[in-house]
Amino acid sequence: MYDVAERSGVSIATVSRVYRNPGSVRDRTRERVLEAARELGYVPSGNARGLASRTTGVLGLCFPDYADPDAEADAEADSDADDAAMLYSDQIIRGMERAARRHGYALLIAASLEGGPESLVAKVAGRVDGFAVLAQTVPTEDLEVISRRLPVVMLAGPREIDHLDHVVVANADGERELARHLIEDHGLRRLAFVGGDPESPDAEARFRGFRQACGDAGLPVPEAPDLRTAMMTRAEGARAAETLLDRGSERPAAMLFANDQMAVGALRALERRGVRVPEDIAVTGFDGIPLSRIVRPSLTTVRQPIRQLGEQAVELLVQRLADANRPPVSLELPVSPAHRASCGCG
Amino acid sequence: MYDVAERSGVSIATVSRVYRNPGSVRDRTRERVLEAARELGYVPSGNARGLASRTTGVLGLCFPDYADPDAEADAEADSDADDAAMLYSDQIIRGMERAARRHGYALLIAASLEGGPESLVAKVAGRVDGFAVLAQTVPTEDLEVISRRLPVVMLAGPREIDHLDHVVVANADGERELARHLIEDHGLRRLAFVGGDPESPDAEARFRGFRQACGDAGLPVPEAPDLRTAMMTRAEGARAAETLLDRGSERPAAMLFANDQMAVGALRALERRGVRVPEDIAVTGFDGIPLSRIVRPSLTTVRQPIRQLGEQAVELLVQRLADANRPPVSLELPVSPAHRASCGCG
DNA sequence: GACCGCTTTGAAAGCGCATTCACCCTAGAT
DNA sequence: ATCTAGGGTGAATGCGCTTTCAAAGCGGTC
Numbered sequence: 001m002y003d004v005a006e007r008s009g010v011s012i013a014t015v016s017r018v019y020r021n022p023g024s025v026r027d028r029t030r031e032r033v034l035e036a037a038r039e040l041g042y043v044p045s046g047n048a049r050g051l052a053s054r055t056t057g058v059l060g061l062c063f064p065d066y067a068d069p070d071a072e073a074d075a076e077a078d079s080d081a082d083d084a085a086m087l088y089s090d091q092i093i094r095g096m097e098r099a100a101r102r103h104g105y106a107l108l109i110a111a112s113l114e115g116g117p118e119s120l121v122a123k124v125a126g127r128v129d130g131f132a133v134l135a136q137t138v139p140t141e142d143l144e145v146i147s148r149r150l151p152v153v154m155l156a157g158p159r160e161i162d163h164l165d166h167v168v169v170a171n172a173d174g175e176r177e178l179a180r181h182l183i184e185d186h187g188l189r190r191l192a193f194v195g196g197d198p199e200s201p202d203a204e205a206r207f208r209g210f211r212q213a214c215g216d217a218g219l220p221v222p223e224a225p226d227l228r229t230a231m232m233t234r235a236e237g238a239r240a241a242e243t244l245l246d247r248g249s250e251r252p253a254a255m256l257f258a259n260d261q262m263a264v265g266a267l268r269a270l271e272r273r274g275v276r277v278p279e280d281i282a283v284t285g286f287d288g289i290p291l292s293r294i295v296r297p298s299l300t301t302v303r304q305p306i307r308q309l310g311e312q313a314v315e316l317l318v319q320r321l322a323d324a325n326r327p328p329v330s331l332e333l334p335v336s337p338a339h340r341a342s343c344g345c346g
Numbered sequence: 347m348y349d350v351a352e353r354s355g356v357s358i359a360t361v362s363r364v365y366r367n368p369g370s371v372r373d374r375t376r377e378r379v380l381e382a383a384r385e386l387g388y389v390p391s392g393n394a395r396g397l398a399s400r401t402t403g404v405l406g407l408c409f410p411d412y413a414d415p416d417a418e419a420d421a422e423a424d425s426d427a428d429d430a431a432m433l434y435s436d437q438i439i440r441g442m443e444r445a446a447r448r449h450g451y452a453l454l455i456a457a458s459l460e461g462g463p464e465s466l467v468a469k470v471a472g473r474v475d476g477f478a479v480l481a482q483t484v485p486t487e488d489l490e491v492i493s494r495r496l497p498v499v500m501l502a503g504p505r506e507i508d509h510l511d512h513v514v515v516a517n518a519d520g521e522r523e524l525a526r527h528l529i530e531d532h533g534l535r536r537l538a539f540v541g542g543d544p545e546s547p548d549a550e551a552r553f554r555g556f557r558q559a560c561g562d563a564g565l566p567v568p569e570a571p572d573l574r575t576a577m578m579t580r581a582e583g584a585r586a587a588e589t590l591l592d593r594g595s596e597r598p599a600a601m602l603f604a605n606d607q608m609a610v611g612a613l614r615a616l617e618r619r620g621v622r623v624p625e626d627i628a629v630t631g632f633d634g635i636p637l638s639r640i641v642r643p644s645l646t647t648v649r650q651p652i653r654q655l656g657e658q659a660v661e662l663l664v665q666r667l668a669d670a671n672r673p674p675v676s677l678e679l680p681v682s683p684a685h686r687a688s689c690g691c692g
Numbered sequence: 693g694a695c696c697g698c699t700t701t702g703a704a705a706g707c708g709c710a711t712t713c714a715c716c717c718t719a720g721a722t
Numbered sequence: 723a724t725c726t727a728g729g730g731t732g733a734a735t736g737c738g739c740t741t742t743c744a745a746a747g748c749g750g751t752c
Contacts, residue, residue, distance in 0.1 A: 047392075047402065050393035093439060097455060145387050146389055149388075
């Protein structure tokens with residue numbers, strides 16, 4: 001910048017103005033400066049600017065380190081876990097990017113590794129005006145410290161720290177409605193729920209919704225899912241379906257899976273076993289991934305507005321940036337059931 | 347930082363060392379400092395650090411502003427164009443993020459709007475150690491200036507500036523091999539190629555490959571694609587298929603589409619018209635999107651290593667960061683044909 | 693007890709920009 | 723011609739950190 005100033009015969013203040021507030025500089029002067037900048041290959045330093053102006057124009061996102069990087073050797077490069085997990089963070093990224101762009105922000109993303117002072121979280125926190133965190137990504141203790149200095153919004157999980165803004169998806173409501181639909185509209189009674197890791201807030205919330213629906217309908221309310229899978233992948237979904245089928249007693253009238261991946265896997269497994277869907281058994285998922293619409297029979301599921309999740313995160317950040325003192329906001333984004341072929345609709 | 351120093355009774359230099367080089371500080375001192383930092387909610391300023399150390403630890407990506415943000419009203423939120431376009435940048439982002447993480451970098455992403463001094467590009471450029479650009483995203487003139495100051499790698503398109511590193515996908519080779527397969531292995535002769543916008547380097551490169559294959563086989567070499575579509579969407583693919591069908595003369599033995607989206611649309615259209623694939627006609631796509639594997643018949647296509655594109659971009663950046671003087675590198679990533687049902691294989 | 697070699701800490705000088713504040717110049721008003 | 727407003731510009735200060743360079747502490751040695 002000093003060079004540009006010298007070359008164009010002005011002071012650095014004027015150069016700065018040319019970039020920050022072009023209107024306040026006379027046309028002729030501005031031209032000279034820009035010309036010099038071009039000749040010198042001048043690129044304003046975001047760091048210096050940020051330091052001086054105390055703002056970065058960047059928002060951040062920390063998401064979990066889902067896929068094992070070492071597993072990438074996988075030639076097909078689309079293992080089940082990958083598909084499911086990445087789609088999620090990809091969509092959030094996309095949503096945040098869109099919204100951020102609308103507000104003139106860029107987006108800094110990083111999958112958090114370990115915590116500690118040298119973590120990526122710290123790097124992100126130091127370089128943004130505010131950021132979003134996927135639940136269970138960053139140690140609460142770190143967040144506690146960081147959130148005292150800049151806006152943080154917690155996504156898709158328990159808020160953990162109560163002065164944070166946070167956004168969740170109406171998991172319980174969605175599953176409850178889905179189960180209600182099966183019970184009331186299709187007259188099914190024996191429902192089996194396949195859950196995931198008890199540590200997964202999403203899967204647990206969905207199970208809660210399932211229980212509510214059972215209660216609402218006067219059916220027995222299960223204590224735990226009929227089955228749990230560790231990874232919630234297609235493969236595990238297929239296995240779960242077979243386990244349920246082989247479990248002596250009567251075959252359930254419907255299998256509700258805690259996510260689409262598992263449900264899709266189940267669909268295939270059932271087809272292999274000659275069990276017709278939805279004639280013999282209904283199947284539902286959760287998430288509304290693209291695949292759910294394409295499989296045959298198309299999968300009844302609950303569409304999760306993941307992109308909106310990202311967009312809302314940005315909106316909340318922007319708002320808090322505008323007013324640091326407003327009370328913490330907690331949003332629950334509505335989900336919409338998609339009744340398709342696999343439950344007997346469509 | 348000054349506060350932390352004061353509170354823990356050391357100088358700011360020591361505080362800095364605690365973060366930058368913990369080993370060089372006595373354990374007791376370090377504890378005191380970290381304790382104070384925790385109490386004060388200290389978050390190191392990335393800007394100041396970047397300014398002082400002249401490096402950011404961040405890599406960037408500029409991609410085109412594909413989807414029209416205003417079109418988001420679209421409730422289903424997955425129009426054709428969206429699907430295709432976003433998958434592409436999403437995957438690059440994912441690839442870059444992974445590779446960046448491996449090297450300890452975070453990733454700053456921004457879809458470029460207009461150029462000019464206040465563009466997002468400028469913002470990105472000023473905040474990263476180096477960045478990647480999707481071809482035709484940033485005005486060459488801007489890149490010219492920026493690339494004199496920091497590493498830039500050009501992705502998936504003509505290099506434009508010859509001192510840049512760049513990475514492309516072997517579009518021509520892929521299509522050539524695909525066409526060769528149809529001609530030699532399946533004995534088909536009347537091939538029709540459906541291209542896209544003449545401005546699309548990818549679509550054009552694929553058509554070039556197609557022509558080469560024709561030449562190789564001694565078939566007439568077409569001057570232009572049999573048909574072009576503007577958006578290369580499913581809908582347009584369907585329409586293209588019908589147009590080709592209705593074009594009097596003899597029906598082609600195979601339709602080669604410049605991307606999977608169009609091919610999938612065509613598949614549906616042909617089904618509606620009662621034309622069997624692959625018995626009556628072979629169909630191929632390009633890209634290897636997930637959908638291509640799921641449709642029935644499964645689509646013969648060419649898998650594009652988009653994620654690797656992103657990863658390579660990061661590798662090149664890292665390498666150039668290590669040695670600014672090495673000669674510009676130009677990589678062509680190999681593609682792999684996926685022979686599936688729609689051409690008569692599998 | 694003076695001396696030596698380490699390790700640990702401090703002082704100070706920027707890093708590149710935004711931003712007052714003061715100043716000068718020009719143009720219109722008087 | 724003098725005065726008044728602004729618009730346009732420059733000088734100077736500080737943003738929060740890294741990084742020499744020096745000084746100080748600390749064990750041991752001779």
